[in-house]
Amino acid sequence: MAPKHRxxxxxxxxxxxxxxxxxxxxxxxxGQGVNYWAGSPYPTMLLWAGxxxxxxxxxEEVMGWPAARRYSYVVGYKSGWDxxxxxxxxAGDLPAEESKLRLLHLGCxxxxxxxxxxxxxxxxxxxxxxxxxxxxxxAVGLAAKxxxxxxxxxxxxxxxxxxxxxxxxxxxxxxxxxRDCVAKGDARCLxxxxxxxxxxxxxxxxx
Amino acid sequence: MQGPALSESGIAQVxxxxxxxxxxxxxxxxxxxxxxxxxxxxxxxxxxxxxIHHSFKSAREAAPLCAMAAAVVGFSTALYTQVGHGGSFSQxxxxxxxxxxxxxxxxxxxxxACVLAxxxxxxxxxxxxxxxxxxxxxxxxxx
Numbered sequence: 001m002a003p004k005h006r007x008x009x010x011x012x013x014x015x016x017x018x019x020x021x022x023x024x025x026x027x028x029x030x031g032q033g034v035n036y037w038a039g040s041p042y043p044t045m046l047l048w049a050g051x052x053x054x055x056x057x058x059x060e061e062v063m064g065w066p067a068a069r070r071y072s073y074v075v076g077y078k079s080g081w082d083x084x085x086x087x088x089x090x091a092g093d094l095p096a097e098e099s100k101l102r103l104l105h106l107g108c109x110x111x112x113x114x115x116x117x118x119x120x121x122x123x124x125x126x127x128x129x130x131x132x133x134x135x136x137x138x139a140v141g142l143a144a145k146x147x148x149x150x151x152x153x154x155x156x157x158x159x160x161x162x163x164x165x166x167x168x169x170x171x172x173x174x175x176x177x178x179r180d181c182v183a184k185g186d187a188r189c190l191x192x193x194x195x196x197x198x199x200x201x202x203x204x205x206x207x
Numbered sequence: 208m209q210g211p212a213l214s215e216s217g218i219a220q221v222x223x224x225x226x227x228x229x230x231x232x233x234x235x236x237x238x239x240x241x242x243x244x245x246x247x248x249x250x251x252x253x254x255x256x257x258x259i260h261h262s263f264k265s266a267r268e269a270a271p272l273c274a275m276a277a278a279v280v281g282f283s284t285a286l287y288t289q290v291g292h293g294g295s296f297s298q299x300x301x302x303x304x305x306x307x308x309x310x311x312x313x314x315x316x317x318x319x320a321c322v323l324a325x326x327x328x329x330x331x332x333x334x335x336x337x338x339x340x341x342x343x344x345x346x347x348x349x350x
Contacts, residue, residue, distance in 0.1 A: 062278075062281075062282055062285070063277075063278040063281030063282045063285070064281035064282075064284060064285055066253075066254040066255040066256075066277065066281065067254075067255055067256050067274070067277040067278045067280070067281040068281070069255050070255035070256040070257055070274060070277065071256075071274070073221075073255075074221055077221055163221075173224070175221075175223065175224065175257075195224070196223060196224065196225055196253075196347075196350065197223070197253065197255070198315075198316055199253075199254040199255065199315065199316060200315035200316060
């Protein structure tokens with residue numbers, strides 16, 4: 001029977017990852033006034049977490065939470081999928097199962113290091129379930145909380161990100177749902193692998 | 208949506224999964240609609256716009272349609288909440304010079320979208336969609 005795995009980032013580790021990912025790996029092109037990260041050719045910039053939330057919020061005012069959630073989720077998914085792809089070589093020399101765990105932990109390290117949230121991952125290879133817990137909330141959830149209480153979770157982008165990252169790391173095709181969210185009054189943000197999502201049970205009120 | 212980015216980024220695999228038995232039942236519903244003369248394609252999406260089942264050549268073709276169809280249902284529902292007179296959204300028909308897009312709510316969890324060629328019998332298709340939407344709802348409720 002395969003053991004369950006729990007990968008976590010301590011507060012001390014979060015500080016170290018911040019030094020690495022938000023300082024050491026960030027380069028400034030003074031001519032452009034644009035930043036670049038970890039040697040990537042794509043411009044990188046500091047952005048208020050609330051602006052990521054706004055993508056969801058603006059869309060849901062027009063088309064409701066379920067459809068708006070899908071757009072945020074897919075954008076986050078692409079980001080997570082591509083991010084894990086860039087990090088695949090970092091775990092390439094390890095045995096298959098260790099490589100998966102290393103990639104999951106790298107996800108935690110980067111999320112904390114770039115200020116998206118400190119997290120723990122629980123991975124049950126036997127049951128095929130995965131949970132990402134952000135014990136004090138994701139940056140997006142915390143930003144959404146400041147905008148006022150919500151009926152539905154605010155972390156669709158984050159859910160997509162960890163979904164894309166995890167699926168690429170594990171070679172899986174699971175879907176992820178932001179079950180708990182600080183923006184709707186929960187103590188933490190919790191993102192779980194899930195079967196078919198039923199919106200009837202989730203949508204509490206029209207937005 | 209750009210073609211290459213879809214598969215390279217893994218977005219093509221972002222769809223709502225249902226058990227194979229449910230998929231088979233949905234296939235029957237979709238195939239039934241697809242057999243109506245003039246119907247070019249049919250897709251069932253989850254309420255958030257993720258593809259559940261479709262008759263198009265590829266998921267890449269169905270994905271944007273499903274996303275837009277769910278947005279139309281969401282928008283129309285919000286519209287009726289704001290300005291309706293007690294009614295609720297059931298179907299939308301969007302006509303272009305090339306074809307007609309019919310979108311229906313299929314219960315609380317799904318959306319049905321159908322592309323009809325010019326000259327197709329809109330009345331028959333609308334009746335077919337209403338029945339198919341009801342059946343999709345039943346299938347997902349049983350799941």
